[in-house]
Amino acid sequence: MLGYLRGLLGQLERKNGWTLAEAAGEVSPDGMQRLLRTADWNAGAVRDELRSYVVERLGGGGVLIVDETGFVKKGxxxxxxxxxxxxxxxxxxxCQIGVFCAYATPAGRALIxxxxxxxxxxxxxxxxxxxxGIGDEVGFATKPELARRMLTRALNAGVPATWLTADEVYGQDKRLRVWCEQQGLPYVLATRSTDTVATIDWRQRRVPRADRRAARIRLGAVLGRRRRARPAPLRLGAPGAAGRLRPGLGPLGAGPPQHSPRPRRGARGRLLRLRRTGRDPLAQLIAVxxxxxxxxxxxxxxxxxxxLAFYQVRDYTAWYRHITLAMLAHAYLAATRASAEKGGPQPEPSSSSR
Incomplete structure (x- = not known):
């Protein structure tokens, strides 16, 4: 396993069974393929160590982020x-689609x-x-359901997350939002402009039918990002509601849903659902x-x-094994970068990689 990780971290142009084997001094890729396909080790246990390692190195008070990425394939x-x-x-x-959960703090970010x-x-x-290699116990699950599995593992493991954020694939899923509220996990989730939301009089309305009064906020200006800031309407509301972020909004979840105005015609940006527990500063909500x-x-x-995307395996278990090891390699790089920026010593790899 250590040779595989070293190869992933190396300066190889392509990282597959052959190139990783050559980098490890092996004459064939059989050992690397066996590691992914038939060797006796638990990718879930390595993932758990990886998650603990990331939290230890990046610190508490982070944000959980869920998203997906594709792996283009032939056949x-x-x-x-x-x-x-x-x-x-x-x-x-x-392609194959992997749904991932990341943990981000001011010190850095990594997939967990x-x-x-x-x-x-x-x-x-x-x-x-x-x-x-997909067993009978594996049934169909939507992407939000896969997200909930990962978030459950993170919270059960004690990941000190203060927020969850994700795009509209997850924001439009009511079961995921309700689950977050039951867990006491505040969230900022994108939603579609055609979604139905609750307004202050508890009537169900589609987002575009609400009135237009709201200030536009430049995300880039608040976050201090280098790229050009674009107006971005942010929607927030009580559990199950949505609305534009405005200065002076009180805490959500303590009373009827607040008003949900519509962005001005031609405004570009994301519409977001938000669940919070107190009077969080506006800049913090925008930053999340x-x-x-x-x-x-x-x-x-x-x-x-x-x-992460350099693999030549078709098997279900082998996919999880390669992806987990690539995540571990990336986590080590993220921890090294975070330590260097703080001026601290170079971190040791997780014990699972030894």
């Missing part, structure tokens, strides 16, 4: 592969959990599923909303620097 036999939309290419493509999305074409065809881009940086770094 039809890789577990979960299908023609589906992926932001990786910006179109419908033949993963689930492979299986379309119904896979879970309804048990013969095909068995051929890819705008911080969702951190998981995109995790994807980019993990793919470019830790070989």
């Amino acid at each position: 039809t036999r890789s577990a979960g592969v299908a023609r589906q939309y992926t932001g990786t290419t910006g179109k419908i493509d033949n 959990d993963r689930e492979l999305y299986l379309p119904r074409a896979w879970t309804d065809d048990r013969q095909r599923a068995h051929a890819a 909303a705008g911080g969702r881009w951190r998981i995109e940086e995790c994807f980019q770094a993990a793919k470019n620097e830790a070989g």
Whole structure:
């Protein structure tokens, strides 16, 4: 396993079974393939150590971020592969979709959990599923359901998260929002402009039908990001509601849902659902909303620097094993970067990698 991790962290142009084996001084990729396919080790246990390692190195008070990324593939036999939309290419493509959870603090960010999305074409065809190593116990789960599994593991493990943020795939899922409220986990989740929300008089209305009074907030200006700031309407509300972020809004969840005005015609940006427990500063709410881009940086770094997308396995278990080890390699890089920025000693890898 250590040789595999060293290869992922190395300066190899491509990181597959052959190149990783050569970097480790092995004459064939058999050992690397055996590590992913048949070796006796638990990827879930390594994931748990990885999560603890990330929290230890990056500190508490972080934000959990859920998002997905695609892995473009050829053929039809890789577990979960299908023609589906992926932001990786910006179109419908033949790919696998991984749903991920990241943990971000001011010190850094890293991926801490993963689930492979299986379309119904896979879970309804048990013969095909068995051929890819997918057991009968694995059924269909939506992306929000996969997110809830990962968040449950994170909270049960004591991850000191103060917020959850995710895009509209997850924000429009009522069961996920209710679950977060039951767990006492505040969230900032994107929603669609066509979603129905509750207004101050408790009537159900679609977002565009609400009135237009609200100030526009420049996310980039508040967050201090370098790229050009664009007006971004932010919607918030009590559990199950939505509305534009405005100065002076009181705590949510203590009374009827607050008003949910519509963005001005032509305004660009995300509409967000928000659940909070107190009078959080406006800048903090905006920072949580705008911080969702951190998981995109995790994807980019993990793919470019830790070989997240460089795998040639079709098996369900092998996917989880490679992705977990690539996440561990990326977490080590994130911890090293965080330590260097603080001027501290270089961190040791997780014990699971030794």
